[in-house]
Amino acid sequence: MGHDGVYVWTAYALTLAAMAVEVAVLLWRSRSGRVDVVPGRDLKRER
Amino acid sequence: MSRHATRWVAYASPPNLYRLAGRLVPWFATSAGLLLALGVFLGLFVAPTDFQQGDVYRVLFLHVPASWLGMWLYLLLGFYAALGWIFKARSSSMMAAALAVTGAMFTGLSLATGSLWGRPAWGTWWVWDARTTSTLIPLFLYVGFITLQSAIDDPRRTDRAGAVIAVVGLVNVPIIYFSVQWWNTLHQGATIRVAGETTMPGSMLTPMLIMVAGCWVYAIAVVLVRLRQLIHRRESIDGGLHGS
Numbered sequence: 001m002g003h004d005g006v007y008v009w010t011a012y013a014l015t016l017a018a019m020a021v022e023v024a025v026l027l028w029r030s031r032s033g034r035v036d037v038v039p040g041r042d043l044k045r046e047r
Numbered sequence: 048m049s050r051h052a053t054r055w056v057a058y059a060s061p062p063n064l065y066r067l068a069g070r071l072v073p074w075f076a077t078s079a080g081l082l083l084a085l086g087v088f089l090g091l092f093v094a095p096t097d098f099q100q101g102d103v104y105r106v107l108f109l110h111v112p113a114s115w116l117g118m119w120l121y122l123l124l125g126f127y128a129a130l131g132w133i134f135k136a137r138s139s140s141m142m143a144a145a146l147a148v149t150g151a152m153f154t155g156l157s158l159a160t161g162s163l164w165g166r167p168a169w170g171t172w173w174v175w176d177a178r179t180t181s182t183l184i185p186l187f188l189y190v191g192f193i194t195l196q197s198a199i200d201d202p203r204r205t206d207r208a209g210a211v212i213a214v215v216g217l218v219n220v221p222i223i224y225f226s227v228q229w230w231n232t233l234h235q236g237a238t239i240r241v242a243g244e245t246t247m248p249g250s251m252l253t254p255m256l257i258m259v260a261g262c263w264v265y266a267i268a269v270v271l272v273r274l275r276q277l278i279h280r281r282e283s284i285d286g287g288l289h290g291s
Contacts, residue, residue, distance in 0.1 A: 001102045002101060002102055004101055004102050004103040004167050005102060007103055007106060007163045007164065007166060007167055008091070008102055008103060008105045008106055008163075010163055011106040011109050011110075011159075011160045011163045011164070012087065012091065012109065014156070014159055014160070014163075015109045015113070015156055015160065016087075018152055018155075018156055019083075019152075019265060022148070022149065022152060022269055023269065026269060026272050026273060026276070029276060030272075030276070
């Protein structure tokens with residue numbers, strides 16, 4: 001990719017890392033018991 | 048009100064919205080993973096090298112979707128915040144809050160990837176031209192909105208204060224979009240047009256559109272998960288989930 005490759009790889013790494021961090025934080029918040037976000041779980045049944 | 052309309056209005060109720068979001072998340076998350084993987088592969092390894100810019104143009108497969116998402120999510124944030132403010136609709140205010148972090152992330156990525164493209168293409172990391180400056184402003188608005196969410200304990204006051212920031216910031220959205228037409232900027236004009244001819248060959252346009260679709264479904268998936276977290280927390284605190 002030539003000498004410009006460093007800009008391209010940095011951009012892709014940065015973008016994918018940002019998305020991974022956002023997903024990890026959401027999963028951590030659900031798994032740590034701070035909030036429940038199990039898809040499909042029904043709040044009405046929990047009451 | 049027709050039965051069809053009644054069914055949609057029912058989703059404004061936080062418990063119903065929580066259940067609907069839970070059903071949709073797996074579909075959007077799976078689609079996002081597939082589309083982003085395909086888009087990254089096509090963008091990095093299949094799309095041809097540009098005869099003028101070389102390989103550095105591949106950054107635009109990230110920059111364009113991030114810029115569109117940053118702008119559109121702000122538009123949605125302002126819309127839902129205004130709905131929540133005017134009609135005191137809790138679900139709308141929670142949707143606005145759920146959009147903010149993802150919108151801020153995409154706006155930050157737009158600026159970062161723009162810098163990474165600008166350094167080899169323009170010879171500088173940053174210029175204070177109309178497009179880059181008008182894109183920086185919503186990042187501050189997003190951060191202000193998010194900071195308010197954690198600074199005020201009462202959710203109703205938080206929603207009202209956040210709505211003021213969000214609605215005032217809507218003025219900036221058309222400025223971002225038309226900045227390259229209204230002012231002489233270093234930033235290039237629109238390459239992909241809804242009306243009119245797109246000045247990009249199909250071999251480059253395909254990965255671009257796949258990345259745009261991937262970023263949209265990713266954003267929808269994470270916003271829905273965050274919305275469920277907000278509904279769970281707020282409705283539990285307000286007693287809404289236990290009282291009805």
